[in-house]
Amino acid sequence: MNKKFLACAFAALILGACGGSNTDKQAESSPDAASESVADAVGTSSGGSLNLYIWSDYVDPATVEAFGKEHGINVSEAFYDSNEVLEAKMLTGKSGFDLVAPSIANVGRQIKAGAYREIDKSQIPNYNNIAPDLLTLMAQADPGNKYAVPYFWGINTLAINPAQVSKALGTDKLPENEWDLVFNPEYTAKLKHCGISFFDSPTEQFPLVLNYMGKDPNSSNPADYEEAAALMKKVRSDVKRFSSSGYINDMAKGELCVAIGYGGDLNIAKRRAEEAGGRVKLEVLAPKSGVGVWIDSFMIPKDAPNVANAHKYINYTLNPKVAAQNGNYVTYAPAAAAARDLMEPKYAEDVSIFPSEEVKANSFAVLPKTAEVVKLQTKLWQNLKAGK
Numbered sequence: 489m490n491k492k493f494l495a496c497a498f499a500a501l502i503l504g505a506c507g508g509s510n511t512d513k514q515a516e517s518s519p520d521a522a523s524e525s526v527a528d529a530v531g532t533s534s535g536g537s538l539n540l541y542i543w544s545d546y547v548d549p550a551t552v553e554a555f556g557k558e559h560g561i562n563v564s565e566a567f568y569d570s571n572e573v574l575e576a577k578m579l580t581g582k583s584g585f586d587l588v589a590p591s592i593a594n595v596g597r598q599i600k601a602g603a604y605r606e607i608d609k610s611q612i613p614n615y616n617n618i619a620p621d622l623l624t625l626m627a628q629a630d631p632g633n634k635y636a637v638p639y640f641w642g643i644n645t646l647a648i649n650p651a652q653v654s655k656a657l658g659t660d661k662l663p664e665n666e667w668d669l670v671f672n673p674e675y676t677a678k679l680k681h682c683g684i685s686f687f688d689s690p691t692e693q694f695p696l697v698l699n700y701m702g703k704d705p706n707s708s709n710p711a712d713y714e715e716a717a718a719l720m721k722k723v724r725s726d727v728k729r730f731s732s733s734g735y736i737n738d739m740a741k742g743e744l745c746v747a748i749g750y751g752g753d754l755n756i757a758k759r760r761a762e763e764a765g766g767r768v769k770l771e772v773l774a775p776k777s778g779v780g781v782w783i784d785s786f787m788i789p790k791d792a793p794n795v796a797n798a799h800k801y802i803n804y805t806l807n808p809k810v811a812a813q814n815g816n817y818v819t820y821a822p823a824a825a826a827a828r829d830l831m832e833p834k835y836a837e838d839v840s841i842f843p844s845e846e847v848k849a850n851s852f853a854v855l856p857k858t859a860e861v862v863k864l865q866t867k868l869w870q871n872l873k874a875g876k
C-alpha cells in the first residue's frame with residue numbers, strides 16, 4: 489500500500505472534497521425526508537435472514553426494523569466495540585455473520601487473509617451515492633473496491649464534563665492543546681478524581697499519542713511506540729478506565745469527566761445526558777492540534793450464509809434518506825454524500841461530525857500498520873494496562 493497516497497486521499501476527504509458526488513433526486517428535493525418513514529427506501533419483499541455483526545451504537549434500530557419488515561427478512565444483530573475484537577473473529581472464520589464493518593486500518597490485512605467475499609455491485613444500485621473520495625481512499629486498502637463498501641467516516645477525539653473539569657482544574661480555561669487533559673501529568677493528576685477514560689484499543693490510542701508527541705501518528709518505527717507507551721505510563725495511574733464503548737454511559741451519568749472516544753459515541757453520551765434531564769452536561773471537543781480520522785466499511789464474510797440479503801442491506805444503508813436517519817442517530821458522517829443535507833442541521837453543522845478546516849489541517853488518518861507494529865502495539869498495550 490502506498491501510504492503517502494493514502495494520507496493525501498484522506499486529506500482530500502477531510503479537507504471537504506466529499507461533496508459533488510451523485511445525489512439521489514428524490515432525497516435532494518425533500519430536505520425533511522430523513523425524518524419521514526424509510527419504508528419507501530427498501531424495495532420489494534424477499535424473505536430469509538440477515539446476521540449483522542456491527543459496532544455498538546452504529547445504526548438506528550428503527551431503520552433495521554423498517555428494512556426487516558419491508559423485505560420479510562429476520563435481522564439479528566450482535567455488537568463489538570473495537571477492531572481488535574472484530575478482527576479476531578474474522579480471522580478465525582465460521583462466524584455465521586453476513587455483514588461486518590471493519591475500519592480502513594484493518595480492511596487490507598483481513599482481505600489478504602481471505603476473510604471476505606467480493607461484493608456484487610450489480611446488487612447495490614445505490615453504490616453510486618457513495619462520496620467518490622471515500623472510494624478512492626478505500627481503494628488503497630481494497631484495490632478496485634472489490635470487498636469493502638463505505639458506511640460511515642468519523643473521528644477519534646475527546647469529550648469533557650465542563651463543570652467537573654473546571655472544578656478539578658480550578659479554572660474554566662482549557663489548555664491550549666486540549667490533548668494535555670489526558671496526556672500531560674500536570675492535568676491528569678487533577679482530573680483523576682473525576683475520572684479519565686482511555687480507549688481500550690491500541691489501534692485507536694497509539695496514533696493519538698504519537699500525534700500529541702509530534703511524531704508520525706502512523707509511524708513504523710518501534711522506538712516511537714516505546715516512547716508513546718512511556719508517555720502513557722506516566723499518566724497510567726490517573727486513568728480510571730480503559731473502554732471503547734462503556735464510556736458512553738459513564739460520561740452520561742457523570743462518572744467520568746474526560747473520555748477519549750469515537751466522536752459519534754461521545755455525541756451519543758452528550759445526548760443521553762440531555763435525555764436524562766440535563767443534570768450532566770457534556771461537550772465533545774475537536775482539538776485544533778488534530779484528531780484521528782477513519783472510514784468503516786461493510787464487508788461480507790467469505791462463509792456468510794445470506795449473501796443476497798447482505799447486499800440488500802448495504803444497498804438500503806446507501807439510500808440518502810436512510811443514511812441521514814442513521815447519521816442523526818449515530819452522529820457520524822455518512823458515506824452517502826447527499827445524506828449530510830438531509831441530516832438535522834444541529835448534526836450537519838457539528839464540527840465533531842464534520843470537522844472544521846482548522847481541525848482538518850492538523851488531523852491524520854488512522855492507517856494500516858505492519859504485522860510487526862501491530863504485535864509491538866499489542867505487547868506495549870497489555871503491559872500498560874497491567875501497570876507494568
Ligand code: SPD
Pocket residue numbers: 543544545546571591592593692750752753782784854
Ligand atoms: N459506535 C460506533 C463506533 C464506530 C467506530 N468506528 C471506529 C473505527 C476507528 N478506527
